Amino acid sequence: xAGVIQSPRHEVTEMGQEVTLRCKPISGHNSLFWYRQTMxxxxxxxxxxxxxxxxxxxxxxxxxxxxxxxxxxxxxxxxQPSEPRDSAVYFCASSARQRPDQPxxxxxxxxxxxx
Amino acid sequence: AQKVTQAQTEISVVEKEDVTLDCVYETRxxxxxxxxxxxxxxxxxxxxxxxxxxxxxxxxxxxxxWNFQKSTSSFNFTITASQVVDSAVYFCALSESPRxxxxxxxxxxxxxxxx
Numbered sequence: 001x002a003g004v005i006q007s008p009r010h011e012v013t014e015m016g017q018e019v020t021l022r023c024k025p026i027s028g029h030n031s032l033f034w035y036r037q038t039m040x041x042x043x044x045x046x047x048x049x050x051x052x053x054x055x056x057x058x059x060x061x062x063x064x065x066x067x068x069x070x071x072x073x074x075x076x077x078x079x080q081p082s083e084p085r086d087s088a089v090y091f092c093a094s095s096a097r098q099r100p101d102q103p104x105x106x107x108x109x110x111x112x113x114x115x
Numbered sequence: 116a117q118k119v120t121q122a123q124t125e126i127s128v129v130e131k132e133d134v135t136l137d138c139v140y141e142t143r144x145x146x147x148x149x150x151x152x153x154x155x156x157x158x159x160x161x162x163x164x165x166x167x168x169x170x171x172x173x174x175x176x177x178x179x180x181w182n183f184q185k186s187t188s189s190f191n192f193t194i195t196a197s198q199v200v201d202s203a204v205y206f207c208a209l210s211e212s213p214r215x216x217x218x219x220x221x222x223x224x225x226x227x228x229x230x
Contacts, residue, residue, distance in 0.1 A: 031216050033216075033218075042220065042221075042222040042223060043206065043220040043223075045217055045218070045219075048216060048217065050216065055216070056217060089158065091160065093160075095216070097216065102165075103150055103152075103162040103165050104162075104218060105162070106152075106159065106160040108158065108159050109158055109159070109160075111158075
């Protein structure tokens with residue numbers, strides 16, 4: 001079975017540019033999560049969706065960050081404009097809402113560097 | 116509020132030694148789930164175990180074992196006869212699902228197994 005697929009794996013861009021990270025959850029999973037990992041702050045939950053609807057975006061750092069889930073098989077996390085402090089590894093994870101005992105499955109992450 | 120504390124930021128042991136990673140959690144819910152994830156140097160997050168709040172039985176899986184004690188709100192992880200391949204960052208996590216899908220992660224413990 002295919003796991004959570006994230007793209008790109010690495011992104012290097014200049015400050016001020018728009019960055020779009022993509023995620024394809026595991027088929028059949030109806031919860032999707034975006035995390036950010038930095039040395040200073042560890043793993044932070046940014047936002048999560050149930051059945052394509054954003055449920056909790058309290059972790060989104062500021063208005064420069066936005067996330068969408070137009071359908072059950074695709075989500076994006078966008079940063080506009082990007083800043084050097086946004087440099088981090090961004091993980092997407094999915095799980096089956098109807099199975100709360102099941103863990104979240106993580107993608108391999110996108111390593112983002114803002115110059 | 117939910118909270119997961121991994122007091123050990125970094126541990127180094129010599130190969131074949133046993134090592135225990137500590138995890139203390141806080142929650143006001145009576146139903147919750149605890150998880151351990153492994154993040155090897157390659158960066159992906161790998162699920163290791165899930166335990167629900169009603170099951171206090173300890174679990175053993177090969178060289179890995181987990182000790183869940185509700186009385187002390189702890190969910191410790193022991194690696195027996197450690198190997199160099201066990202070197203990774205280990206995260207303990209808490210979910211109050213089904214009420215809330217969020218998983219709160221501890222800061223992680225970086226484990227170095229020295230040859």
